[in-house]
Amino acid sequence: MNILIWIIQIVFIPIMSPLCVGIIRKIKAKLQNRKGASIFQPYNDLWKLFNKDEVISKDASWVFRYAPFVIFSVTIFVGMSVPIFMSFVNNTFTSDILVIIYMLALGTFFLALSGLDTGGAFGGFGSSREMTMSALAEGGFIFSLLTISFIAGTTNLLAISNVGILQHGHLLLSSILAFISFFIILLAENTRYPFDNPSTHLELTMIHEAMILEYSGKRLALIEWASSNKLLIFISLGSSLFFPWGIAGALSLSALLFGLFIFCLKVFIFCLAIAVLESSIAKLRFFKLPDLLLIAFILNVIAIILIF
Amino acid sequence: MNILFYTILPEIVLLSIISLHLVKKNSEMVFLYGFQSIAIVLMLFCSFLTTGKLSLLLVTVVVLLAKVILAPLFFNKLILKHKLVFSVKKYVNTSFSLVIIAILIITAYSDKFTSLTNIIPANHASLSLAFSAMLLSLFLIVNSRGALSQIVAILSLENSIVAFAVFAELEQSAGLQIGIVFDIFVWMIVATMFVSMIQKHFGSIDVTSMKNLKD
Numbered sequence: 001m002n003i004l005i006w007i008i009q010i011v012f013i014p015i016m017s018p019l020c021v022g023i024i025r026k027i028k029a030k031l032q033n034r035k036g037a038s039i040f041q042p043y044n045d046l047w048k049l050f051n052k053d054e055v056i057s058k059d060a061s062w063v064f065r066y067a068p069f070v071i072f073s074v075t076i077f078v079g080m081s082v083p084i085f086m087s088f089v090n091n092t093f094t095s096d097i098l099v100i101i102y103m104l105a106l107g108t109f110f111l112a113l114s115g116l117d118t119g120g121a122f123g124g125f126g127s128s129r130e131m132t133m134s135a136l137a138e139g140g141f142i143f144s145l146l147t148i149s150f151i152a153g154t155t156n157l158l159a160i161s162n163v164g165i166l167q168h169g170h171l172l173l174s175s176i177l178a179f180i181s182f183f184i185i186l187l188a189e190n191t192r193y194p195f196d197n198p199s200t201h202l203e204l205t206m207i208h209e210a211m212i213l214e215y216s217g218k219r220l221a222l223i224e225w226a227s228s229n230k231l232l233i234f235i236s237l238g239s240s241l242f243f244p245w246g247i248a249g250a251l252s253l254s255a256l257l258f259g260l261f262i263f264c265l266k267v268f269i270f271c272l273a274i275a276v277l278e279s280s281i282a283k284l285r286f287f288k289l290p291d292l293l294l295i296a297f298i299l300n301v302i303a304i305i306l307i308f
Numbered sequence: 309m310n311i312l313f314y315t316i317l318p319e320i321v322l323l324s325i326i327s328l329h330l331v332k333k334n335s336e337m338v339f340l341y342g343f344q345s346i347a348i349v350l351m352l353f354c355s356f357l358t359t360g361k362l363s364l365l366l367v368t369v370v371v372l373l374a375k376v377i378l379a380p381l382f383f384n385k386l387i388l389k390h391k392l393v394f395s396v397k398k399y400v401n402t403s404f405s406l407v408i409i410a411i412l413i414i415t416a417y418s419d420k421f422t423s424l425t426n427i428i429p430a431n432h433a434s435l436s437l438a439f440s441a442m443l444l445s446l447f448l449i450v451n452s453r454g455a456l457s458q459i460v461a462i463l464s465l466e467n468s469i470v471a472f473a474v475f476a477e478l479e480q481s482a483g484l485q486i487g488i489v490f491d492i493f494v495w496m497i498v499a500t501m502f503v504s505m506i507q508k509h510f511g512s513i514d515v516t517s518m519k520n521l522k523d
Contacts, residue, residue, distance in 0.1 A: 173319035173437075177326075291403050295330075298406035302326070305413050306437075 005251070006080070009089060013079030013236070017228035018042035020235065020271060027275035042228065046221050054217030057118045067114035068215065068222040074107035075229035082233055083161035083240040085263035086248040086256060095157045097145040101138070104189070104233075107226065108134045115211030122203060126210025129286065133195060133207065136293040137188040140181055143300035147178035148241055150307050161240040161247055177303035179242045183273075184296040186234040190227070192274060194284040194292070205283060232267070239266035317354070318437040320347040321471050325444045325464055329405050334392050334456050338383040341460050341467075345375035348467050351474050367485045371470075374493045379463065382500050383456065390507045397453040397514060405451060409444055416440035427476045434475040441468035453514050455506055459499045466492060 022039035029036025038044075056065065081094040081103075093099075108130065115127035149155045151171050152163040188195045191208040200206050201213075212223050240247055246262025248255040284292065324344035331337055349372045356364035386392065398405060415421070416439045425435040445465035452458045472478075506515075 172316055173323055176319075176323060291401070294403040295406055298403065298410055302406070302410050302413060305410060305417065308417075 005086070005089060009084065009086075010076065010080040012084055013229050013232050014076060014225065016267075017232040018046060018225065020232045020267060021228045023268065023271045024275045024278075027272055028279055031275065031279040042224075046225055049216075049221035049224065050218055052217040054215075054219060056219075057120075057214060060118050060214075063110070063113050064117040064214070065219075067110040067117075068219040068226070070110045071107045072222045072226040072229075074103050074110075075226045075233065078103050078233050079229055079236075081157070082236050083158050083244075083247065084236050085240075085246075085259035086251075087158050087161040087240070087244070088248065088250055089158060091158055092156060097142075097149055097155045097157060100157065100237075101142055101145065104230070105134065105138065107230070111211055111223070114215075118214045120214055122206075122210045122213050125203075126207055126213075129207045130211060133188055133191075133289060133293070136290050137185050137296075140293055140296035140300060141185045141189065143297060143304065144178045144182040144185060145237075145241075147174055147181075147300055147303045147307070150304060151175065157237070157241065161244045162249060163244075171307060174303040174306045175242065177299045177306075179238070181296040181299040181303070182238055182242065184292060186238060187274070187277075188289075188293060188296075190231045190234060192231075193278040194281050195289055197283050205286075235267050235270045236263075238270060239263065315434070317347045317351045318434045318441070318471055318475070320344070321467065322437050322441045322444070325441050325448065325468070326409060328448055328460065328464060329398075329409060329444070329451070330402060332396055334387050334396055334454070335384065337396055337457055337460050338380050338387070341383075341463060342376055342380040344464060344467050345371070345379070348470055349376060351471060355474055367489070370486050370489050374489050375463070375467070378493065379496055382496060383460070386456065386500055386503060390504070392454075392456060392507070396457045398451050399453060400451055405447075408447060412443040412447060413440045416443050431475040431477075435472065438468055438472035438475055442472060444468075453516055455499075455503045455515055458515065459496070459503070463492070463496070 019039060019042070021042045022037075025041070026036045026039045077094065078100055081091060081100060083095075112127040112130050112134075115123035115130070117123070145157075148160055151174060152160040154160060154163070187193065191198055196207040197205055198208065201209055203210070208227070212220065215223055240263075243266060246259055248259035321344055324340045324347070327340050328337055331340065349368055352364060352368040352371060356362075356368055400408065416425070417436050421436075421439060425439050426432050427435065442465060445461055445468050448461035448464060449458055452461055506512075
């Protein structure tokens with residue numbers, strides 16, 4: 001049974017993540033009075049890319065060739081370590097907040113390296129922008145997870161989701177501030193509005209897309225898939241750590257099914273929030289972004305002050 | 309009931325004041341003030357349920373009428389009349405404001421003010437939150453450039469003082485409390501007229517434009 005649980009934990013994020021992207025796109029289309037593509041379109045896109053030939057620059061080194069595999073592997077590793085809809089899995093090795101944060105940072109590092117590797121102008125400025133954003137978002141991300149680990153009294157993500165931070169009524173304000181900050185970081189790390197436009201290819205504004213312009217075929221598919229994995233990982237962290245209601249605390253079929261249902265509901269609410277936000281606000285100028293990330297960081301500092 | 313009264317409500321008051329520092333629209337500011345006032349009303353109502361004093365219920369109803377219903381109504385009419393949508397200007401930018409907020413909260417929680425926040429040792433946490441809210445409201449007053457946001461900041465300070473008084477068990481007689489609410493209501497009307505006059509004379513409610521008076 002344990003093996004089955006681990007298999008679910010490993011494959012759940014990569015299987016469901018394209019659907020998550022599809023749902024966000026569909027909601028955005030509906031909000032713009034468009035019919036929009038099917039919510040399963042990202043699966044078709046991945047399938048198409050996996051069956052295409054690729055073109056690799058003659059100047060590309062091993063970094064460019066292997067980075068997509070590293071980035072994708074990182075998201076699989078992190079995906080199996082975060083609490084999704086069950087918290088009874090005993091994982092004291094990889095479920096620590098620092099392991100998660102730095103594994104995700106490793107993925108970002110390789111993505112930025114691959115953008116620089118071929119020497120293209122777009123890749124270079126994309127990597128530069130990505131690293132600027134990551135450096136600023138890192139502090140907010142660490143502090144938001146640190147806030148909830150202070151509240152829960154542990155740095156293990158599965159244990160935090162077991163505790164249920166909202167049960168500590170006197171730390172509600174800290175939890176709310178940490179969540180607001182986490183949500184800002186979610187948007188920044190996943191290059192969503194107001195930090196980046198995930199569907200743009202305009203050189204003045206793109207960040208993530210600029211880094212992967214040189215990729216095609218299977219490697220592009222892996223990067224796109226990793227990117228949607230990362231989004232679902234952040235949504236899972238947000239839903240399981242800040243709203244751990246319904247999460248299966250014991251191994252039973254009914255608890256697992258209920259946990260899965262509640263998790264899907266929470267993911268849908270997050271997708272809805274992201275889609276509504278993206279349809280209602282404009283992208284911020286790049287030089288305004290540090291202010292927003294600084295706000296996320298300071299909100300966490302206030303949250304931590306209120307805990308002590 | 310205890311969790312709602314001693315933890316959630318003062319946290320809502322503080323959260324609303326932090327949000328008042330972040331919002332850009334006057335209407336959002338008025339909404340947040342109304343939201344904060346609901347927390348104050350609930351606080352007074354919980355206090356009534358605990359003590360059973362009918363005078364407290366009367367105060368609760370008066371506060372509900374004045375702060376939750378009438379004040380936001382007045383301000384919203386003012387916003388609509390003068391089209392004051394985006395005028396929550398601040399002297400200090402948002403990120404630096406938040407740094408100052410963090411410092412003020414540390415100050416409120418510091419040992420320097422223990423004598424004040426420990427009046428009722430059992431309510432120390434709630435009193436610290438209410439005291440933080442008072443400091444943040446004071447900062448909001450000095451940091452706001454728009455007349456309307458200054459008025460909301462002053463009212464927010466008054467709400468924080470009420471919260472502090474409730475947790476410090478410094479409730480006065482019902483007559484005095486209703487008098488204070490009435491006083492605030494009259495002050496609100498005067499302030500609204502004052503804003504209208506500034507808008508009419510200077511074409512803006514930015515108080516820095518009043519330096520033109522010397523010309």
